[in-house]
Amino acid sequence: xxxxxxxxxxxxxxxxxxxxxxxxxxxxxxxxxxxxxxxxxxxxxxxxxxxxxxxxxxxxxxxxxxxxxxxxxxxxxxxxxxxxxxxxxxxxxxxxxxxxxxxxxxxxxxxxxxxxxxxxxxxxxxxxxxxxxxxxxxxxxxxx
Numbered sequence: 180x181x182x183x184x185x186x187x188x189x190x191x192x193x194x195x196x197x198x199x200x201x202x203x204x205x206x207x208x209x210x211x212x213x214x215x216x217x218x219x220x221x222x223x224x225x226x227x228x229x230x231x232x233x234x235x236x237x238x239x240x241x242x243x244x245x246x247x248x249x250x251x252x253x254x255x256x257x258x259x260x261x262x263x264x265x266x267x268x269x270x271x272x273x274x275x276x277x278x279x280x281x282x283x284x285x286x287x288x289x290x291x292x293x294x295x296x297x298x299x300x301x302x303x304x305x306x307x308x309x310x311x312x313x314x315x316x317x318x319x320x321x322x323x
Contacts, residue, residue, distance in 0.1 A: 184227030190280065193264035194322060195231060197224040198284065201259045211254035217291050218247065221279045224263040225295070232317040240308055242297035245274060249293045253283075260284040267318050273307040274298045275318075 184197035205216040255261060262284045269276040279293040299310045 180230070182227060182230055184224060184231060186231070187264070190264050190282075192322075193266045193278075193280065195224070195228045195266070196262050196264040197227045199223055199261050199263055201255050201257055201261065203257050206257050209254075211256055212259075212290075214249070214251060217249060217251075217281065217293065220261060220263050220281055221247075221265070221277075221293050221295065224265040224279060225277055228265045228267075232314075232321050234314050234317060237299075237311060237314070239302055240299055240311065241302055242275065243300050245296045245298045247293055247295040249291055251291050252289045253291075255281075255283060255290045261290060267322060268294070270310055270315050270318060272309055275310060 184195055186194060187196050188194065190196075199220050201212055205212050207213040260283070261281045263279060263281045266278045267275060268278050274296050276294065276296045279295065281290045281292075282288060283290055298307050300306060301308045
């Protein structure tokens with residue numbers, strides 16, 4: 180299995196991050212990353228975090244985005260290498276909240292932060308169900 184992310188202790192409480200390189204198509208007419216392109220960066224880090232703790236496929240349940248709040252701090256540009264950190268802030272009954280932070284790798288400048296809440300849903304009914312206990316345990320074991 181190829182994992183695009185990595186375990187890290189550079190930015191506590193974050194313990195996991197993934198690298199992403201800014202592509203030309205990620206930039207706007209001003210030459211900076213278009214604000215909406217940060218969501219796929221955060222999604223990549225979150226997916227690789229799931230891969231690392233051993234849960235990409237959840238069977239008949241999965242997570243759906245409920246809310247995301249992003250704070251833009253500095254403008255990344257074409258070909259910048261970003262290190263996108265992810266941390267599980269909270270696991271509720273049917274939801275999980277993640278913190279994210281994207282830093283430019285070469286000078287450690289904070290580009291953006293985000294807080295995302297995903298809801299665990301039954302795929303057949305598209306309604307909220309409890310977060311699987313096995314996933315809770317995997318996240319807790321990793322983040323200890």
